[in-house]
Amino acid sequence: MDVLIAGTSFQDKIDHDINIEPKDVMPDEYRTHLIRQISQHAHSEVIGMQPEGNWITRAPSLRAKQILLAKIQDEGGHGLYLYSAAETLGISRDEMIRQLHEGKARYSNIFNYPALTWADIGAIGWLVDGAAIVNQVSLQKTSYGPYARAMVRICKEESFHQRQGYEIMAHMMDGTADQKQMAQDAVNRWWWPALMMFGPHDSDSPHSGAAFRWKIKNKSNDELRRKFIDKTVPQAEVIGLRIPDPDLKWNEMKQSYDHGKINWEEFRQVINGNGPCNRQRMQHHVKYHEEGRWVREAAEAYKNRLKQSN
Ligand code: BYC
Numbered sequence: 001m002d003v004l005i006a007g008t009s010f011q012d013k014i015d016h017d018i019n020i021e022p023k024d025v026m027p028d029e030y031r032t033h034l035i036r037q038i039s040q041h042a043h044s045e046v047i048g049m050q051p052e053g054n055w056i057t058r059a060p061s062l063r064a065k066q067i068l069l070a071k072i073q074d075e076g077g078h079g080l081y082l083y084s085a086a087e088t089l090g091i092s093r094d095e096m097i098r099q100l101h102e103g104k105a106r107y108s109n110i111f112n113y114p115a116l117t118w119a120d121i122g123a124i125g126w127l128v129d130g131a132a133i134v135n136q137v138s139l140q141k142t143s144y145g146p147y148a149r150a151m152v153r154i155c156k157e158e159s160f161h162q163r164q165g166y167e168i169m170a171h172m173m174d175g176t177a178d179q180k181q182m183a184q185d186a187v188n189r190w191w192w193p194a195l196m197m198f199g200p201h202d203s204d205s206p207h208s209g210a211a212f213r214w215k216i217k218n219k220s221n222d223e224l225r226r227k228f229i230d231k232t233v234p235q236a237e238v239i240g241l242r243i244p245d246p247d248l249k250w251n252e253m254k255q256s257y258d259h260g261k262i263n264w265e266e267f268r269q270v271i272n273g274n275g276p277c278n279r280q281r282m283q284h285h286v287k288y289h290e291e292g293r294w295v296r297e298a299a300e301a302y303k304n305r306l307k308q309s310n
Helices: 002-006 010-015 028-047 049-053 062-087 093-101 118-139 145-173 177-196 208-213 221-239 264-274 278-291 293-309
Strands: 249-251 256-258
Touching: 028 049, 028 062, 028 093, 028 208, 028 278, 049 062, 049 118, 049 278, 062 093, 062 145, 093 278, 118 145, 118 177, 118 221, 145 177, 145 221, 177 221, 177 264, 221 256, 264 278, 278 293
Parallel strands: none
Antiparallel strands: 249 256
């Protein structure tokens, strides 16, 4: 098997569903494409800790606080697996963070919206992690080995996150009229940004062509978005939440929902730095990155001292 892999060209491996590994020969464009996507994915996990972190001290019970803490810690871990996967492509973590701080690397649109009430923590878990799972399940079969393997573990944890969010929503929908209204308000605000997480329509997605040729993607942005809607609408119905889309309609022929128009102008504004929380998210990240400098330096000094004493 090793001999076959060693003698097989890059595209042959892709065509035969053989993972590409860090030391394999790969075109520069494949490497660059993956660094862009994986680093963007890692930054999303880490920036995504901010809207939830805001609610740790205000969680309504000790149980809710413990669960939220564990979830946020998981997100930090996901960021670390993904930074490590990107590093195998020859970029350092420092460089990725520099690109983020200089606005050269993106992170998911969704984390530029504020978490205004406790119901938002439910909506983030249910809708945001729910959307992330649909996307990431398909990435478990992505062609780059370290990325695919990181996805397997991440998906296991995300499915717990999605349930944590749904439990909060179900609990609130079982509560007072005010609690029900709070839950509905959160869905009204998070639904459309969650649909945007899957990226532009296939016809407007510049990276999809190469991503399919190299099997980085195996499902398109629109296919995954549809899958998410089909899975989520019945969940909303069970607990009495309304999806804020008057054009949402079951299509018998397609055996899938048709949805209303997505506001792509809002998406463009948000991913280009003009969403409600972009500046705040980035200032927070820069501040704590700077404040953590002494920890990184101390770890480095300790490593060097160990080397010298060996
Ligand atoms: N947000 O050609 P396209 C989580 C950009 S975190 C911002 O379709 P592609 C969680 C795209 O970068 C999970 N930008 O691109 C954490 C490109 O611009 P550039 C996050 C977006 O790569 C904490 C342009 O639009 N998941 O679950 O083929 C707490 C054209 O797009 C977005 C991932 O990162 C967006 N949503 O497809 C709770 C998944 N969408 O780079 C939860 C990994 C598009 O040319 N990524 N853009 O300047 C992917 O699967 C793919 O990169 C995408 C986009 C489907 C997102």
